[in-house]
Amino acid sequence: xxxFGKLLTNEWLKLYKKRSFFVPYAxxxxxxxxxxxxxxxxxxxxxxxxxxxxxSAWLFNKNGTGQMLTFxxxxxxxxxxxxxxxxxxxxxxxxxxQGRSKILASKYVTVLLYSLTLSLVTLFVGIAAGGAAxxxxxxxxxxxxxxxxxGIHYAYMIVYVTxxxxxxxxxxxxxxxxxxxxxIVLMEGLVVQLLSRYAFTKYLLFTHADLSVYLxxxxxxxxxxxxxxxxxxxFVYLALFLGASFVTFKKRDVA
Amino acid sequence: xxxxxxxxxxxxxxxxxxxxxxxxxxxxxxRLSFELYPGEIVGLLGPNGAGKTTTIRxxxxxxxxxxxxxxxxxxxxxxxFAKAIAHIGGIIENPEFYPYMTGxxxxxxxxxxxxxxxxxxxxxxTRLVGLEGAMNKRVKAYSLGMRQRLGIAQALxxxxxxxxxxxxxxxxxxxxxxxxxxxxxxxxxxxxxxILVSSHLLSEMELMCSRVVVIQEGRFVTERALGSAADVDxxxxxxxxxxxxxxxxxxxxxxxxxEITILRVSEEQRQxxxxxxxxxxPRVVGALGAEGIELYRIEEIxxxxxDEFLKWTGGNRIA
Numbered sequence: 001x002x003x004f005g006k007l008l009t010n011e012w013l014k015l016y017k018k019r020s021f022f023v024p025y026a027x028x029x030x031x032x033x034x035x036x037x038x039x040x041x042x043x044x045x046x047x048x049x050x051x052x053x054x055x056s057a058w059l060f061n062k063n064g065t066g067q068m069l070t071f072x073x074x075x076x077x078x079x080x081x082x083x084x085x086x087x088x089x090x091x092x093x094x095x096x097x098q099g100r101s102k103i104l105a106s107k108y109v110t111v112l113l114y115s116l117t118l119s120l121v122t123l124f125v126g127i128a129a130g131g132a133a134x135x136x137x138x139x140x141x142x143x144x145x146x147x148x149x150x151g152i153h154y155a156y157m158i159v160y161v162t163x164x165x166x167x168x169x170x171x172x173x174x175x176x177x178x179x180x181x182x183x184i185v186l187m188e189g190l191v192v193q194l195l196s197r198y199a200f201t202k203y204l205l206f207t208h209a210d211l212s213v214y215l216x217x218x219x220x221x222x223x224x225x226x227x228x229x230x231x232x233x234x235f236v237y238l239a240l241f242l243g244a245s246f247v248t249f250k251k252r253d254v255a
Numbered sequence: 256x257x258x259x260x261x262x263x264x265x266x267x268x269x270x271x272x273x274x275x276x277x278x279x280x281x282x283x284x285x286r287l288s289f290e291l292y293p294g295e296i297v298g299l300l301g302p303n304g305a306g307k308t309t310t311i312r313x314x315x316x317x318x319x320x321x322x323x324x325x326x327x328x329x330x331x332x333x334x335x336f337a338k339a340i341a342h343i344g345g346i347i348e349n350p351e352f353y354p355y356m357t358g359x360x361x362x363x364x365x366x367x368x369x370x371x372x373x374x375x376x377x378x379x380x381t382r383l384v385g386l387e388g389a390m391n392k393r394v395k396a397y398s399l400g401m402r403q404r405l406g407i408a409q410a411l412x413x414x415x416x417x418x419x420x421x422x423x424x425x426x427x428x429x430x431x432x433x434x435x436x437x438x439x440x441x442x443x444x445x446x447x448x449x450i451l452v453s454s455h456l457l458s459e460m461e462l463m464c465s466r467v468v469v470i471q472e473g474r475f476v477t478e479r480a481l482g483s484a485a486d487v488d489x490x491x492x493x494x495x496x497x498x499x500x501x502x503x504x505x506x507x508x509x510x511x512x513x514e515i516t517i518l519r520v521s522e523e524q525r526q527x528x529x530x531x532x533x534x535x536x537p538r539v540v541g542a543l544g545a546e547g548i549e550l551y552r553i554e555e556i557x558x559x560x561x562d563e564f565l566k567w568t569g570g571n572r573i574a
Contacts, residue, residue, distance in 0.1 A: 003370065006368070007367070007368070009367060010367050010368070013356075013360070014353060014356075017355055017356045017360060019355065087351055088349075089352065091317060091345075091347040091348075091351065092345075092347075092352075092409060093368075094317055095345045095347075096340070096368040096369060097337045097368070097369055097413075098337065099337060251319070253312075253318040253319060254312070254318065255317075255318065
């Protein structure tokens with residue numbers, strides 16, 4: 001367990017020591033501040049409808065700023081293995097008395113943590129800036145609501161981060177993984193709509209990736225689908241993706 | 256020859272045992288076996304494409320083996336990878352590091368991956384390769400020679416018993432090659448570890464290795480000891496060729512002499528090659544004369560390693 005912690009430290013340092021490490025956080029914070037400014041100057045809060053919590057919950061809308069957040073997470077996770085290949089450091093990494101599964105697991109956990117920090121920064125900047133601009137006297141959503149929105153979006157992000165992670169393992173190319181990963185995010189809605197008349201849509205991952213429909217009693221993506229069923233589908237798909245990643249990585253000849 | 260003598264009284268630290276790599280029915284490496292003993296510097300020699308890199312990558316587990324196994328201090332790379340690889344330090348081609356990190360940060364990465372590497376050990380290996388002044392610089396500012404030295408430092412960090420280097424001097428200038436060679440010799444002497452180096456540069460091997468294993472097209476060709484003792488075998492015998500008028504008759508006569516080992520007989524060239532002690536040669540001459548065999552020439556067989564290498568590997572294929 002201790003050695004896994006050290007592998008995590010290593011992976012985190014590989015991200016952190018880059019000069020560009022803070023760029024995604026800065027971009028997200030700037031984006032949030034800009035939207036606060038826009039709302040304020042357009043007078044969007046005239047009826048006192050918005051609060052810091054309400055605003056930050058709104059930030060996690062998967063089709064708005066939430067999508068930006070997903071993209072940042074995809075960019076961050078695509079390179080975690082691919083970069084080792086392109087730098088050539090994979091050779092020294094794999095001859096160290098640590099099993100390949102453990103190394104890949106440490107990388108996966110690192111991208112999950114990285115995505116989480118992106119979410120948290122967005123959440124805190126959203127609450128702080130939104131609160132400063134609109135106050136905390138919310139209409140409906142409180143802190144719990146904001147946390148729930150962030151949590152649900154985090155689950156959504158995990159789906160795409162895992163897909164990107166698998167792509168990174170398969171293609172060994174950060175660029176290709178980012179491209180394909182983003183494309184899948186953008187195609188998601190379209191695919192679900194196009195296929196919605198077929199019964200098997202119920203078993204598609206994309207139908208279930210966004211769990212926010214279960215919040216506040218929204219309509220489920222397909223008639224009669226429940227939250228446990230959605231979670232089950234997501235779980236099965238992620239297990240498959242991760243299984244494929246680990247099997248591929250363990251068997252790979254590093255030339 | 257020498258290597259067999261070693262085999263008798265010491266156990267191998269590394270044994271490559273019938274290892275093959277088959278890709279699409281082609282045998283890149285074909286049932287290759289050789290061993291590495293404590294304190295040796297062994298060269299894995301072969302022309303380009305002979306399978307040196309593939310072999311080395313199979314030894315360190317980067318490439319899977321199709322057949323056979325590699326044992327490091329009795330631990331199987333196949334079944335007990337983590338324990339086996341712990342005895343190996345490797346530089347596979349040019350050592351690559353995280354360029355945006357300092358030399359020290361890079362070494363720290365590898366320190367965290369093995370239990371029990373102390374801060375002092377980092378200082379020790381840094382001093383050994385002479386990088387004390389550069390540890391706080393980012394690796395992207397390093398020259399190739401400095402990266403090679405950092406490569407050696409990372410390979411030595413966990414005090415391995417075997418160092419494995421794949422074409423360690425690729426891309427280095429002559430001064431860098433010499434420096435690398437000196438470091439390796441120093442390390443073998445100071446740290447007392449065995450080194451396996453692959454190369455297609457014969458001259459380099461001659462200067463560095465105590466033994467070479469020659470492979471071609473993935474197959475074992477020969478192995479032989481290098482250095483000053485190479486011309487005189489362990490019984491103190493030299494190899495000489497007698498040019499006579501009748502090789503078969505000479506062979507028959509010489510076969511009766513106990514002190515002589517006949518190496519080969521060439522009827523057409525009327526030559527008999529034998530291994531014999533210097534002091535015994537006059538008696539051989541006398542014996543041949545007494546038998547009425549005419550002796551034209553006595554030559555010492557002193558092939559340069561390069562000649563032999565060309566012979567083993569079919570000449571023009573060397574890069």
